[in-house]
């Protein structure tokens with residue numbers, strides 16, 4: 001009998017060979033939004049590590065939607081095509097690939113984290129960020145311009161066009177990035193959204209932009225597997241919370257979203273996160289069981305038995321790991337070994353299975 005972690009997961013017509021997935025990670029290594037050799041090596045390396053699904057990073061659906069000047073974009077066919085060889089490589093080892101469609105909103109126009117300052121000037125390729133309201137994330141970020149209703153509708157269309165592009169180059173999963181204080185989160189959290197039109201105020205109004213976008217992407221791509229990554233809580237009193245997340249998940253399920261990728265935080269400098277192993281699993285558990293939608297857990301999941309227990313106990317349908325894969329891209333193969341599973345290794349790497 002297979003462990004829970006290494007049982008395939010079926011979503012629509014997609015079979016994901018196991019439930020250990022690579023979480024999306026910004027690489028700050030694209031040029032004019034186009035990915036290159038770094039991404040091939042990094043994502044290709046993850047694909048050789050045995051995970052069932054590798055998620056490519058937050059990729060801007062418009063130029064202003066990128067987090068940094070070095071994030072990938074999806075506003076041109078050329079940018080999407082640059083992912084094609086990576087996706088084909090992963091597929092040749094039976095690894096599925098997803099990608100995060102993103103708009104950074106007020107947290108945009110940065111340099112890379114390892115540069116000597118945060119905000120990119122116009123000369124450095126920076127731009128005027130936009131958001132739900134004219135409230136900066138903090139003193140280090142630019143004050144955004146509030147989007148007009150027409151612009152909100154245009155962005156929904158930009159997500160649809162980007163989604164079609166990534167499906168066209170072979171991606172198996174489209175994920176809307178609605179977590180970590182980026183644009184969708186800047187709409188659904190009352191801490192960032194002070195609008196008085198139909199996109200602000202009540203719960204219904206705050207979730208409208210995300211919901212309308214999910215509807216539009218589902219309409220354009222009736223058979224594609226769609227995930228939405230949310231922040232289940234702002235970790236701030238009177239902010240966005242798990243009760244609202246459960247309700248949002250029910251709405252997303254009703255419009256055809258397949259899975260909620262459950263993260264948290266990133267929207268307020270006042271957040272008080274209770275960090276501990278698997279600190280976001282409880283949110284995944286509540287959303288999965290109360291909204292009755294598939295979820296994955298993420299966040300400080302680092303041990304094989306911990307990951308196995310999360311899936312086995314029904315707290316999530318899968319787990320995503322990020323930093324553990326930066327430490328060891330073959331984490332999944334090691335976890336399989338520890339749990340007594342024999343999983344696929346690329347033939348070129350087979351001789352590494354044993355040292356005897």
Ligand SMILES: Cc1cc2nc3c(=O)[nH]c(=O)nc-3n(C[C@H](O)[C@H](O)[C@H](O)COP(=O)(O)O)c2cc1C
Pocket residue numbers: 023024025026027057058100177179180229263298299300301320321322323324
């Ligand atoms: C280098 C790096 C880049 C990240 N970029 C993204 C991203 O593009 N999109 C996203 O949703 N989360 C991003 N994250 C968050 C991770 O996907 C993950 O949710 C978080 O690191 C917690 O998981 P972990 O404890 O396994 O690292 C990033 C994390 C790291 C370390």
